[in-house]
Amino acid sequence: MTQQARELLEATARALAPRQGANRLVAAIADGTASRITIGTLALEQRHIVTSDRRSFLHLAARTAARPQGAALFTTLAEGEALAMDRLGALLNGCGLDEVTAEAYEPAAGCQAYPAYVAWLALNGDPADVAIALYANFAAWGGYCATIAGALRTRYGFADEACGFFDFFALPAPALKDQAVAAVQEGLDDGRVTMTAALRYGRLLQSYESMFWDTLTPGT
Numbered sequence: 001m002t003q004q005a006r007e008l009l010e011a012t013a014r015a016l017a018p019r020q021g022a023n024r025l026v027a028a029i030a031d032g033t034a035s036r037i038t039i040g041t042l043a044l045e046q047r048h049i050v051t052s053d054r055r056s057f058l059h060l061a062a063r064t065a066a067r068p069q070g071a072a073l074f075t076t077l078a079e080g081e082a083l084a085m086d087r088l089g090a091l092l093n094g095c096g097l098d099e100v101t102a103e104a105y106e107p108a109a110g111c112q113a114y115p116a117y118v119a120w121l122a123l124n125g126d127p128a129d130v131a132i133a134l135y136a137n138f139a140a141w142g143g144y145c146a147t148i149a150g151a152l153r154t155r156y157g158f159a160d161e162a163c164g165f166f167d168f169f170a171l172p173a174p175a176l177k178d179q180a181v182a183a184v185q186e187g188l189d190d191g192r193v194t195m196t197a198a199l200r201y202g203r204l205l206q207s208y209e210s211m212f213w214d215t216l217t218p219g220t
Contacts, residue, residue: 005185008195009135009177016136016202022210025217026144032155035218039156040095042216045111046165047088047102052115054081056122064127067190069182073131076179080168087164094152094162110215114208125201128187129194133201135180137209146170 021027025042028034057078064070092102121130149166152158160167187193 002181002185005181005188008188008193009132009180009184012132012199012202013136013139015199016140016206018140018206018210023144023213025213026147028217029155030147030151032151036095036156038216038218039152040092040097043088043091043095043165044097044102044105045107045212045216047085047092047105048107048112049115050081050085050088052112053118054078054085056115056118057081059122060127060130063122064183067127067183067186069179069186070127070131073176073179073183074127076176077134080176084165084168087168090159090161091163091165094158108215111212114205114212117204117208121201125197126187126192126194128184128190128192129198129201131180131183131187132193132195132198133205135177135184136202137205140206140209142169 025034025038029039057074061071061074061078064074092098118134121133125133145166145168149163149170152163152166153160184193
């Protein structure tokens with residue numbers, strides 16, 4: 001019953017996947033040439049993004065209260081952001097950043113455009129279309145996190161606890177994928193999926209994510 005949604009999600013993720021080598025900052029972290037200051041700034045920006053995205057997912061869950069599969073997906077995503085925030089403190093500590101520094105940090109517009117757009121989607125996008133766009137984006141994000149988590153250990157000597165934030169997003173999540181499939185199938189069955197909109201949302205999410213990484217990359 002869910003094969004249509006599964007194939008649609010996988011095809012969309014392939015269509016929107018960033019080209020190989022496009023993310024210069026992740027490549028620099030992978031080979032150990034990115035500075036610890038840059039990694040610390042990445043962590044500080046994520047502190048704002050995770051908080052915003054959690055609220056956006058909770059709003060999407062509320063909007064899909066009458067659609068149980070959609071509500072379940074966005075509730076899980078919100079819970080995931082809360083778990084990620086619990087792991088972020090160790091990353092900040094690993095970068096030599098304390099709570100006072102984190103509170104004083106002023107985020108960059110180029111980094112915060114991504115969560116601002118997620119918030120726009122939470123208000124304006126049909127949740128089924130948003131689920132498709134987010135699925136494609138998370139596929140790329142998970143790969144970046146896996147690369148960073150490995151490099152922080154091998155190139156920078158970070159302890160496992162300090163890598164937990166990136167480990168969390170890098171781990172395979174078959175249950176979450178099943179929830180996404182069920183939510184999208186629910187949207188398809190209700191006639192709520194508009195692929196033109198879903199692809200537009202996904203393209204813009206990927207563009208804003210690229211802006212995030214480019215903003216953090218020295219020399220850009």
